[in-house]
Amino acid sequence: MQTNNRGVVIAVGGNALIKEKSRISTNDQSEAIRETCTYIADIVEQGYNPVITHGNGPQVGFLLRRAELALGELPTIPLDILGADTQGATGYLFARNLRNVLAERGVERDVAAIVTQSVVDPADPAFDSPTKPIGSFMDEQEAEKHRTEDGWVVKEDAGRGFRRVVASPQPVEIIELEIIKSLINSGVMVIAAGGGGIPVTRENGSINGREAVIDKDLASSLLANSLEIEDFIICTAVDQVYLDFNSPNQKGISTMTAEEATGYLEAEQFGSGSMAPKIEAAVRFLKNGGRRVIITSLDCLADALDGKAGTTITN
The missing domain is CATH 3.40.1160.10 (Acetylglutamate kinase-like)
Known part of the structure; x- marks a missing residue:
């Protein structure tokens, strides 16, 4: 193995997790992630020390749909919790497959997935004009019910029905930054900021989850700058x-x-x-x-x- 040990942040798009609409099971996703990990392993063998970020749009959509189907029995799940769920599950698949692929090549490395929170400004103008569609299509009656009972912002989507829309604010800080730095300095390969990170705000000394979606590439850019990579x-x-x-x-x-x-x-x-x-x-x-x-x-x-x-x- 070469020894340049240069840090690099790799933002992996959603196409690396779900390659075909007909192949969306967790086993299918794991297979796709394993293939992704073979390409990452190639550069590890060249001496690079990657920090990996990933998308989670389809995975959040799947969990939202499951929650919708269970509404008669279980309460709704806040968007920040959905982000945490998908970060943990997808991060686990990356960590497991990357460790396995590297071990097959005789490379022993510790790998850790960190559930990451991204701070946004509560005064970000994006909160005043939500634009990011999430979840399934609804008819007008269901949309109105969510608008009045749950406080959702819903918009009609090109005659196909109504969808919930949420804000996409700018990330300004990574809460777990020092933990990620410490792991990297210890030689651990880190998976972090999945889906752009869980959107949170700092208000009155507290960290609070927000109903929003953060752009994965902007959060990855912030993480790379914050790590001075x-x-x-x-x-x-x-x-x-x-x-x-x-x-x-x-x-x-x-x-x-x-x-x-x-x-x-x-x-x-x-x-x-x-x-x-x-x-x-x-x-x-x-x-x-x-x-x-x-x-x-x-x-x-x-x-x-x-x-x-x-x-x-x-x-």
């Missing part, structure tokens, strides 16, 4: 960033500056629900002291770190 990798479904994506003029970008990335954002080159948040997280990471962001697919991870694949963004 120089390299931040965002793994997604495509091998690199493209201009004019899915058009006849589609063009891949191998390198760009943070300034160029900002220009492309302003020109609306990237989809608001897909690549744009990743570019925003990349720019924020670089502005706050990061050295390099790589956006690529998992199978290109090792090559991208060597500059042979993916899109590299620097200042």
Whole structure:
């Protein structure tokens, strides 16, 4: 094994957890995560010391649906608790599979999944205008019931019915940061900030859970900056960033500056629900002291770190 021991934060997208809509069981998810872990193990063998973050959107949706089906017998589950549940379960699958994959290669490493809380500002304007849809579609009568009895914000979704929408505030602090630092310094590989972290606020000396969803890539960017890690990798479904994506003029970008990335954002080159948040997280990471962001697919991870694949963004 090479010995550069360089820290890197890897944000793994939801496509790494559920590859097909017909394969959503926990066994299916574990198999997908195991494949993800083989790519991570490749860079561990090259001497990198990764901190892994992951999405949890589909998993939260599944738990919400289970809660909806059980409403006649059991109370609803707050969104912060759902985030904690999915962080724990998905983190366990990552920790188990990564430890197994590394052991098969003769690499013995301790791996720990940390249920992580992300602090948001209670005055964040996102709380005044919720936009993130979660849960199942409802008819108007059910939506009105949740609006009046549970205080939900519900909106009609393109004629398909009504859905609950929640705020997506900006993360400003990682509660468990010092614990994560201590584990890393002890040689432990850490899985943290799953799903962007559990949204909490600090008010009157107390930490309180909030009904919100935090962008996973923004939270990962914050974690990487807070750990003073120089390299931040965002793994997604495509091998690199493209201009004019899915058009006849589609063009891949191998390198760009943070300034160029900002220009492309302003020109609306990237989809608001897909690549744009990743570019925003990349720019924020670089502005706050990061050295390099790589956006690529998992199978290109090792090559991208060597500059042979993916899109590299620097200042």
